[in-house]
Amino acid sequence: MGDAREYLGEFEQVVLLALARLGDGGYGAEIHAEILDATGRDVSIPAVYVTLKRMERKGLVSSRTRRPTGGGRALRIYTVEAEGSRALQRSRELFERLWDSPHLDPGQAS
Amino acid sequence: MGDAREYLGEFEQVVLLALARLGDGGYGAEIHAEILDATGRDVSIPAVYVTLKRMERKGLVSSRTRRPTGGGRALRIYTVEAEGSRALQRSRELFERLWDSPHLDPGQAS
DNA sequence: CCAGCTATTAGACATTGTATAAAAACAATG
DNA sequence: CATTGTTTTTATACAATGTCTAATAGCTGG
Numbered sequence: 515m516g517d518a519r520e521y522l523g524e525f526e527q528v529v530l531l532a533l534a535r536l537g538d539g540g541y542g543a544e545i546h547a548e549i550l551d552a553t554g555r556d557v558s559i560p561a562v563y564v565t566l567k568r569m570e571r572k573g574l575v576s577s578r579t580r581r582p583t584g585g586g587r588a589l590r591i592y593t594v595e596a597e598g599s600r601a602l603q604r605s606r607e608l609f610e611r612l613w614d615s616p617h618l619d620p621g622q623a624s
Numbered sequence: 625m626g627d628a629r630e631y632l633g634e635f636e637q638v639v640l641l642a643l644a645r646l647g648d649g650g651y652g653a654e655i656h657a658e659i660l661d662a663t664g665r666d667v668s669i670p671a672v673y674v675t676l677k678r679m680e681r682k683g684l685v686s687s688r689t690r691r692p693t694g695g696g697r698a699l700r701i702y703t704v705e706a707e708g709s710r711a712l713q714r715s716r717e718l719f720e721r722l723w724d725s726p727h728l729d730p731g732q733a734s
Numbered sequence: 735c736c737a738g739c740t741a742t743t744a745g746a747c748a749t750t751g752t753a754t755a756a757a758a759a760c761a762a763t764g
Numbered sequence: 765c766a767t768t769g770t771t772t773t774t775a776t777a778c779a780a781t782g783t784c785t786a787a788t789a790g791c792t793g794g
Contacts, residue, residue: 523750524634531722561752586771587759612641671783696740697790
């Protein structure tokens with residue numbers, strides 16, 4: 515199996531940031547809702563899960579299960595790991611550096 | 625053939641931003657150099673070309689050829705199209721919105 | 735016309751993005 | 765206690781991106 519990349523993919527960033535925004539861990543539906551809420555982007559829930567699982571394999575997040583409150587299956591709570599924070603930080607710096615250019619500053623319409 | 629996605633991929637953003645920074649179009653080697661210069665990221669030149677070509681297919685950039693100055697083959701000069709600027713804008717807004725959270729502002733342990 | 739440059743294109747293959755369908759697991763019900 | 769209803773997670777699958785190592789293509793000067 516291949517190795518992970520040095521930088522987060524576009525959607526990985528979205529999912530990881532949404533999880534980070536939750537503050538203290540979160541599970542599928544919460545993360546999905548956070549993405550929709552913060553960005554208006556309506557992606558399928560499994561898309562979120564599969565990305566989470568891949569990021570876990572890379573050590574960017576970790577997870578544990580929790581008994582469900584009402585009915586339904588057990589929850590899988592995800593948390594951002596230090597490696598994940600670092601990746602986020604790198605991505606941020608990357609784009610901040612790239613956007614910092616005289617040719618890109620003035621917000622012009624189309 | 626598949627359709628394009630709604631958001632730019634991670635590397636597409638990098639390449640498109642590097643091209644935009646050049647101000648008035650640029651070709652392979654220049655874009656490659658700009659990426660290295662602005663971000664320290666040393667990717668292969670073909671990686672840049674293939675991404676450029678895919679973005680051209682999607683209408684994000686356009687290209688024309690120019691006679692070479694010294695020796696060597698003709699250059700292919702790329703320019704950011706309106707559609708490309710819009711995509712860049714969308715990506716920027718997406719991440720600005722996601723990063724705007726109380727949980728993400730303070731610098732945490734690295 | 736052949737060697738030597740500078741640039742671009744061809745493939746190839748692993749990783750990501752993203753959806754549809756299927757399965758789990760617990761609670762209430764009769 | 766089997767059946768159904770909820771809520772949530774996993775399995776799969778496949779298209780799009782990321783990224784590399786060759787292979788070409790065109791000039792120019794001997």
